[in-house]
Amino acid sequence: MGRRGRARVRDPSMLTGKPLSETVERSIIDNGKDGWVTSPDLKHEGLSCEPDAMHHLTNFLLGNPNMNSSHLFRADILYDSAGILKTPEEKERMFTAYTHAEVAQEGSAKSVEAAPPKDIPGFVPVRTIVRRLIPRNSTLDRRLEQTCHQYEEKEQSPSVNRSLYVYTPHYSSPKDAPFYHPVVQSLAYLYEFRYDSADDPASPKDEENTKETGEAGERTRGGKGTLSLHILPFPASEDFDPFSARLERTLQALLSTHVRLARNARLPPRLDAQESSQTPPDEGYNPVKDNIIPRHLVQNTYSRLKLQYASDLCRDWVEDTQPSKHVFEDLAIAAFLIELWRNMYGVPPKAERKDDDEHRGQNFPGFVDIACGNGVLVYILLMEGYEGWGFDARRRKTWTILPDWVQARLRETVYIPKPFVDAVSSPDGGLLSKLTAAGIPFHTDDDIPRDTFIISNHADELTVWTPLLAARAAAYLRRPFLSIPCCSHSLSGAKFRYPPPNTKRQGKQKRDDTSSDPMAQSSDQSGDLKALRAAKQASSTVTGDPNSAAVMNSTYGSLTAKTIAIAEEIGYEVERTLLRIPSTRNMGIIGDRKRTIERLRRLATGEKMAEEGLDGANADQIETIEDIAREIVRRECARDGGIEEAAKIWIERAKGLFHVGARRRGIGHD
Template sequence: MVRVKQAPRDQSKLTGKPLSETLEPSPLHILEGIEEEKWSTSPDLLEGNLSFTPEVIDNLTLYLLANPNRMSSHLFRADILHDSLGVLRTPAERERLFADSTGKVALSGDADVADEDDVQPIPARDIAGFELSRTVVRRLIPRKPQLDRPLEQTCHFYGAVDGDYGRLLVVYSPHIASKEELPFYHPLLQSWALLYDYYKPRATSSEEEEGGAGQLSLHFMLYPDEPIQNRLERTLHALLNTQIRLARGSDISTMMPEGGNYKPNKDNVLPRHLVQDTYSRLKQKYASWLCQNWVEDTEPSKHVFEDLSITAFLIELWRSMYGVVPAEERGKDGHDRNFPGFVDVACGNGVLVYVLLMEGYQGWGFDARCRKTWKIFPETVQERLSEEVYIPKPFADVLNGPGASTDALDVGAKTHSGMFPKDTFIMSNHADELTVWTPLMAALANPESPLPFMAIPCCSHALSGARYRYPPPKDGKFDEDEEDKAHEAEQNPQPATGDLKALRAAKLDAQTDAGANKSMYGCLTAKAMSVAEEIGYDVEKTMLRIPSTRNMAVIGGRQRVTSEWNSKKNKSAVQTGHPDANADADSGDETLKLIEEVVRRECAREGGVQEAAKVWKERAKGIHSGRGQSQRH
């Protein structure tokens, strides 16, 4: 049975006429000074018989203040510049909040986070029957700043209670002197407003309380002698439709008072505005050239924009961890000695390595197979991309043990054991076979002070490299007895019945942490986190804003390294070496014991470490020759 998507509005109540033919004066009496402004509305911009309480509309409106991208694809977000109630946070306040919560190096690159521009709100209008309750100033941030400029906008909230009626009115006014200053993404209007009237009969002591009925309408002030064009008409209908559609799907329990959705794994490591601003800069600087010179058989735009998004996240992550900034923000020599270097394991097309090197971050990448894309990069970048096959040290040790042949580690290519320099930041982006190995690799490289890492899982593999589905974790831990059963399970089992309610419930469940952990991808992510925690890492999970469904990042060691490097920066007594004075041989020995236990346990299903190492070696040969699964696109 084909599911018919519910239309936001009752189409039978629309006139079907052009909006210009249905205009009528707005019932709102809005004064600017002593003059009453000429506001308009239309029966086609009104929807009644809505069940939403004023609380739902109010929470949704606050959410959309910071997330106008839900209303327009031309917008990235909105930065809050002022809130008269002091609830919505400005970008500077968000940066300070992150700084206070993690004790990290300054996000902005300076010791003190810069304050916002001093943008004053537009004076509030007097509206008959309403009282001003709140004033918010926001800055709309476009997706393409090279085409559209940001725009400040004042949002005035009004409330009124008249008998059994609750009324909520929000008036939006752009900060411009003339209509020519309006960017493309803003309606060609002087101001516009959303009005929600909600009627709820008062229940008597002998009656049960009944649900109310609401009416949402859109009102606006045109420019003099400016006709309603088709685009403006479509925009006004879209504004009303989107408001109703989102209200139907809203859940008050998931909306935060500061105007955001409560998604604990999104924007929980870095403020959104920092990453998005850096992404916009990188996209303008590199995207066109990369797409035009793409030589792989895959679609360039997806890979280019995805890697630029990840690069933007890394740049801001390293800014917060080490205090290191991109080359264009540095001094004359462009060199920053605070950054310890990076390695991109299974680097695939090499775009991430290329952009990071161009931005002034020292590092390199390797993959089991050379990619055609590498040849388009400058020689200095190509020198930092290497065709090497990773053979984990525990596997190399058993393969090259007593009595081994001279070609015990021969896979037809240069091999790497993962012994990286001290403090190196390890990046594994959709590295498949290397995902669960990433925290082990990072700890093996320096057991006394394990290297920080970020892994973005993709396809699920066991430590042997063989495809494997991990079971859902139980209370944050994995049940070994259930692993074989989970391996045979279907990735996303459908409800046994064709009930639409069951399908909907399954979809909503998948959006929760518990639900996500039921999928193969969620189980793989949870396994990578579990292994990292087991060997001593502080681990975080964050959802990246990248054009991929495989968008969860597992970050290990960020908090420890940030604290250590912050101490190093503030204490001149530490001249050289790692800032962690407590790291010693005993802690390193304990880490190695934990790693050995994890590897032994995880390889048991293949018959032990020796057999798992053989599987890894044979798969590595196939990947290098192009016969096997690539470790990354």
Template sequence: MPGGRGKIARDLSRLSGKPLAETLERSTLDIQPNAEEWVTSADLVERNLTFIPSVIYDLNVFLLKNPNLKSSNLFRGDILLDSSGILKTPELEDRDYDGCGSNDEVCSVSEDVRPMSASSVPGFRLTRTVVRRFIPRNPKLDRPLEQTCHFYEADDDSALRTAGEQANGDSKDLASTKRMLLIMTPHVSSKEDIPFYHPILRRLALQYDFKYDAEKSETGEGTMSIHFLPYPNEPISTRLERTLSGLINTQIRLARNTGSDRRPDGTSHNPIKDNVIPQHRVQNTYSLLKSKYAADLCQRWVEDTEPSKHVFEDLAITSFFVELWRSMYGVAPKFEKEQKKEQREHDSRFPGFVDVACGNGVLVYVLLMEGYQGWGFDARRRKSWSIFPESVQEKLKEAIYIPKPFSDAIAASGSEKDILDIGVETLTGMFAEDTFIISNHADELTVWTPLMAALSNPNSPHPFLSIPCCSHSLSGAKYRFPPPDEVKTSRRGNKNRQKLNDSKINEPDQNPQSQSGDLKALRAEKQEALTDIGMYSSTYGSLTAKTMMIAAEAGYDVERTLIRIPSTRNMGIIGGRKATAQKWARRFYHPGNGDVACQGVHTSASRDAIIEQINEIVSRECSREGGVEAAAKAWIERAKGLNKGQGRGNEPRH
């Protein structure tokens, strides 16, 4: 797997400058069998490293699940077996997530992949065995590959001695040296079975020796080296040379960006990534949807914008919805039903969706084609709508949302004619019961989304997912919300401040899962808080915080999650997921358990309280712009411009 991503971390002055083939020598490791065929090179050694052994060990555990940091051709590594029982298989990860319906089916999948036999390495003992599966980004080009990874540690005096110490009989610093070894073996019968992203080698080993300073037990000097078992008569290619050197470079570069306090399960500590849906489920679905729709959509694209970015981004978001709805409603997409030869096209368990400010319509198109009933609307019809089937075009409406509080204010002032003058159908957000509301980069509708969802049915507010983009106030005017109070307090240096997660933004308990990316991880609580505060100091972060706060005020259990899309605007705000999943579990999977009210289903008294609360929110937020009536009139004037002008058709987000 190519390993040269990122900056150069090696000391190039110590390299010979010769081709690797000219510097190969027999490995000093006695790895049985075939010990005499193992080779290494002085150019595959890096000395004077300061990383203590636990940093290198934890880093390599992390990389087991995140090989994408070493190869852009890979999505991730799925764990199939861990002898320590710490790393989780995809099936075990599924069980850690809330959901209903299909989760039992997902967890029943079994893997019959056995580890390759461990080598005997004199002076070392086997401590851990892990089997992983490489998951490629493009399954049409590359196939998945299983690999066994054996971890070893030196277990006796002879392994701890350097060559010089053994020759001289000097054991003065014997106990101050630690050695570790990782041997990786692909599950292939011949080199022709090895996919492009993996080096053409029978086996690969990483060794790390660390000699502690005599005076300080936590400092010392480390040496990292690569050893490998080539195929007979296989030439040492330039690509293999780059890959092996790049592996050392990646190890050093990533080790410099992490602390020594690492998680035993090999995950990076980002509590809002993969905290709602497991990474493997979203990525697997994305691969299938991309192979099914991407080429056709890109080929028939008629907008002036770059097709690939928007198509891939919308397919990634669609993948998240497919898996989110699977966990909430127990429904599966059409491509899975086709594989199982199921006849039903629509699942009655799914209540429907509406995509507000649906833009190019790709999200609506793919969801409809995959059997999810719903529709979308936008202030202006897009050229891309014309490339969809007639049945899909019927579900894309040119309409403008007029918030009910604004509609009521205009009616009370006797200015209803202003709404009629917009010249296009208007909606007040009264959707069918239980409709899931999608608000993807909806700009003016972002902060309105939780209010819209609650007002549509105060007795049982609609679940929603909002992905913020540009910041607008309730009147539709561009506006930068001030950061939350916790951020302001932190800037004044108040050491007793509350973390943002303890504020009115009702952050649920999180279940941190593996992710690809941030290795500046595993920080202490204080550093996490500072990171959170830093995020909310930005315009985008303040918009996210505002939307979450308003959703919480409207009675929602609010969650936030980073969605795996190729965009910096990738924060998802989810409202009502848990309540809806509980409601659906009682309705379809556990009927007859009584009529215990679940969170999110309200009495008439609470209904009135929600409406009153929302009116107070709207009044408060509109006060800076002259009150609700003034904000309503400003909204309508902007609505006229959206429909008559070019709108947002050429903006990158659509």
């Protein structure tokens, strides 16, 4: 039967079961001239979503039409008369760190006129939004401009709240409608919310009925809402059916999506002034989604990379795994890194560089992809003009399909952290001499240039090591990094599940504290299945909540929190962002992005950083950071019997990984 599909949002027994053409009826929003129609099957009653939450949900869907169609990436807002939703240009200005390069994006509203509002009896237009729908595959589907008008009732009632949104695509004929858009002249959502008499919004508010948030004067207002869909069809003709089966399926899908999201819709928590100025309101409330780089920049770059590289990589794929997931995931990560580096270093990809960009290209320090796996990410970044290399404990078959000059940048080598090198070294060479005798190449932190940008993409055993490895450059200039955690391991490389962080405790998490940490006991030991389900549901709202208990208590959430805690303990300025990649392991941890931008700015102007002279590092600061890193390693390795024992475990595991790769290539090793 395959995997179970999503549960039905609407009860089929509540529908007529008849074709749309047999159930259409005149709409209550029709003025007697235009010809608006609806159907009993295009109505859903009994929603508890309050009007303000529905308004917030509609804002979210205006910027995220991909929730309704898998053929769409997003919508670029070209104009909003209320100034709530931001245009691409306004979003870029919100990301103040874009100081090195002006990114000109197609999507100006200068040449796009808004469609005039419809005459809707009993309603008055109060807001106009013009948006451009962006398809995933621009070679198959064209972009489409669309005007949305928000209406309010002329005479508002204290017991009923009605809101209306009318969407008008910018085309005049059915044949001009792109595949992803319903073939209608206009589409409208009407939401009618009837308050319970005891909860009339005009009645006084009291503290006894305040919400669980404890905010005085704000109480739950009971009632039920009805969401209905209305269309303005094109006239019927010999070769056009205005109520086709395909249109009916599309309308049912649109209504079902709205209903499904409305059931969990909520208003975002209040933000402080700084957060509200940096969080695009049309993205829904999620403080770590699209918070580093504007979404449209990453998606536009991803579309270009996909057209340029995906076909050849999928065609030539030689691994036993399916190419689709790996190729498109690496393309998405590459797109994010390209825009991140444009943001940090002012360096565009090779195809966009002009003569005056050459000197700015010198700002980029190069990259290293630790545990680079199939090497596709290294290949794409090199092809895009960014210098770097990658290494892994075993060579992959995919390396053979890459150009020779790219293969030369992929190294089959075992990484031994410097603290482990120091722990197992001896006058006769110690354990490391056995690696050399067995023909196993290895390297340490010292083999990575000081300023190199560290990429740690699903690096497994190297995940928690990433900030420790990156910080060994210098006290004032730690290597910046991007870490995307995956599988959880301790510093010895052994599989290990870190305890959930104690979110109530301020400061860095210490291993010695976990025994008394009430959050250290997994919540599934309580046996409260209902509470677990509630926590999971709470984390699965429209935009998700990466800070929810369900996420933070998971193995992945705990690993992410541990990596962040170690980075912050060393002194990194850490940022989190949810990456738009086809993987559930999609949390990106970025270290010292803002400090790198500030350092380059001061270098360009001849200023000095507060903690360093431009001619060199402060020796005391370097010693301090090394002391902190050494203490972290000592503390974390205690569970494995100390640093020396952890080093032995690491080296044996590294030898095993290398030998697996060698056996697959038919090379014998002792």
